Amino acid sequence: MTHGRAAALAVLSPIVICALLSGIHPAYAAAPGDVTADGVRDPQDDASPWGIASGAEWAADYPKFNLALQTVGVRWLRSSYPWHAIQPTEGTWIWRPMDDLVANARANHIHLTAGFGYLATWASADGGTYAFPIKNIQYWRDYVSAMVARYHNDIKYWEVWNEFNGGFAVNATPQTYAELVRETYDAAKKIDPTAKIGVSVANFDVGYLDAAIKAGGADHFDYICVHPYENLAALAEGGEISFLSMAGALRQMLAANKQRTDIPLWITEIGATAPVQPDAAGDRRQAEALAKAYLLSIASGFQRVFWFEARGPSYGKETDFGVIRADWTPRPSYDALKAMIDALGQKPQYLGWLDMDKGGYGFLYRGRNEDVLAVWSPPGTEHKITFPADVGVIDLAGGDSTLRAGQGLTLTGTPLLLTKVPASLARQARDKAGKPFPWGGDYAKAEVVLSRLGAVNVDSGVKQVDLQTTLSVTAGAESWRRTDFTRPEGDGRYVQFRVDPQFVPYGTTNLEITAVVRRAAPETVAGMNIDYESLKGYRGGPNYQEIPGDEQWHELTWKVSDANFVGGWGWNFRLSALGSAGEFDVKEVRVRKSTTSQESKGAADP
Structure with a gap:
């Protein structure tokens, strides 16, 4: 046991200490380079934006899908076991499933981000897992403390609940959430000062975040998580400008509440379905949505994006969200993810934008080894572009071809990744970085x-x-x-x-x-x-x-x-x-x- 771990255990209740000491997993022995209060580098300080979120229905499949995700370059997985599974009765801790999840993520070089929730049945108001109030907030403090003490070497990012503003919290208000956020932040930081605490909402509910901050959550979170499924769906009808505005709206809300405006922004769930059985049109639409989700999020300032999900679930509607089918065959969306990671690398940097043929989208990134220009057209339109020199063209299936100088390229709603971008175009894109996007008109001064x-x-x-x-x-x-x-x-x-x-x-x-x-x-x-x-x-x-x-x-x-x-x-x-x-x-x-x-x-x- 390291000095840091001993200090962490010292602030826990005796019951929690016994639970931890009786079940320390060998995978969690302190390793050289662990983060400490004296400034050792965080081994999870990873700039990669590529994440996948897994729901409870298929979470047990991680031994197979983690390998598949690692193969294409996914570096982050959002998954954890709920409180009621880890502590089914007061004083009883079942660590093995979570231990195995964490160890497998480590083995596949995937960083795990986890969440605190839902309620243990013995600690809830009605014996369920969603209904508030908690019988005694100390139960929650002990749970948070035990989780952080056990996994602080592997997990640095923790969300407080999942979609508290949605259907997963009963009899709850922004004040309830603010209290939970404060208690989580204080308890986690006592164990691991380098732990990061995230606030999380369903949809793009800026109003709920605003209310929770005003209700007492201010200065008790390190990053913000949103789940903008509907905003992604709106891209099918030309919603790119609204999607690109989300990060700015969050930062304006933070400024209005006197919070740090440079706080990291994450999208910890976003997704689109595809038919359960192979379907060319449906599979293509999902692949397009996935590509745009990552490309637009990076361009607008989101640090990390988690596609929901790796495999399944169908929810009985003959479609599912996974990049991998139930029979473990990869979807075109899986290929699209690989194509983007191969081209953009693990540290893509947004550089600026271009208006392609007066209406087409163009976003320039610094990729793995060179600049990469992502291009596509608004729904129902086509734009034709040419270049003064040869450029490389990568499609979402990973196909790589060369477009000769002066040869026309027709843009559709399916994103393409262009390499060997002419220096003059790259300069134009960089010059436009930070300027208002041109698509849709300028209405800033309209009456x-x-x-x-x-x-x-x-x-x-x-x-x-x-x-x-x-x-x-x-x-x-x-x-x-x-x-x-x-x-x-x-x-x-x-x-x-x-x-x-x-x-x-x-x-x-x-x-x-x-x-x-x-x-x-x-x-x-x-x-x-x-x-x-x-x-x-x-x-x-x-x-x-x-x-x-x-x-x-x-x-x-x-x-x-x-x-x-x-x-x-x-x-x-x-x-x-x-x-x-x-x-x-x-x-x-x-x-x-x-x-x-x-x-x-x-x-x-x-």
Whole structure:
């Protein structure tokens, strides 16, 4: 036992000390180079962004999938066993499964990041694993202390819970989470001052992080973790700019709360499904999503990204998230991950951007041995580019070819990695680093942004999300979109929108939202609420407005004073027809910055 380990045990309760001493695993004997308070380098101080997250359903497969991940160059795994499995009864500690997980990760040269949670059944309010309050917070302190004392040589990064703002915490509030964060931070740092404590939320819930910090979590975390699944899904409809804005929104929130703005940002879950059985189109879409998730995250300032997941699960919908199928065959997404790691190496550095053929995406990175330019086109478009010299072209399957000088290359929605980037283009990209991205327009100084809906929407700072949930209607030279109540699961009762982040940066609270609408059938009553993203999460009514009963177009306007348009679920506001008897048409939506703070509603003819 090293002096550092003895000191760590000294602050534990006698019960915890006995548990640790009775089951010390040989793999956790201190090794030369362990981090100590006198500044020995952290062996897990690894710049690699390449991570995989594993859920509970398939976590036991790590002996096989860790090897597969190590083979392609994945350096981080997010996985751990919950409190109730490690300490099933008070005073009983079962370490072997977690010991084996940690030892296997080490054997495969993979860094493990773990989480504290959920509740031990004997310590919870109702004998379950999610319901608060904890009977005695000392139980939680002992659990955190025991975990850090046992694994501090191997695990340096610990998340407090998983998606506390989601379905994994019952009877819980931001105040509950803030207390848990404080207790975890203090207990962990007593054992290992070099331990890093992360706060974590489902989706991209900046508002919940803000509330937890204000509730007492300030200055008690070392990194932030988000799970922006919906923001990734929005890329299929051109959501790159909103995705790229996430890191900035987090740093603005930190600044507003007087927290460190350079704190590391992690994405510890993000993913997209593919069909269980091989399917060319479905597999390609997942591979594209995976590539964009890593490329955009690195470009926008996220330090580490964990794709969910290595293998499975399907959740009964004939699709799953894994880069490896249930039969252990690799998916195209696995090949895409390998292709990116091979080209970009373990320390990719974002250098700048290029506007490819006036609309195509281009992101320059310093790769393994040279500059690498990632390129693709927005959905439904193609851009053709040429270069003054030969360049290398790597596709997501790992295929490597040469594009001759002057030869055209057609960009599609599938990312390509270009090597041997001409020096003049690399300089242009570097010169643009830190400047606003060009795609979608410049709305930073605009007074109003809008979208005109029709057979083809015309967007000027507002974009409809999930276009397929509405129907296109054309009459003569005009067209508009109509709610579709026949859609399954009620999807057709919502018309969702996203606003350009330049127009509504974090801190923009007073907005005026106007919809130009009419009844689909004048004799059928129709109307809507507006749901919007606020400082306290998504909010709905009571703000219902009925559309007048005629064939004219009408303007319905709402004013909100607590907006927080960061795209937590991939959208900022929506017209909700849940209370409407009939369908309605939508011709235009507008968003204006308001100087008033009174929330109101009204309707008027244009």
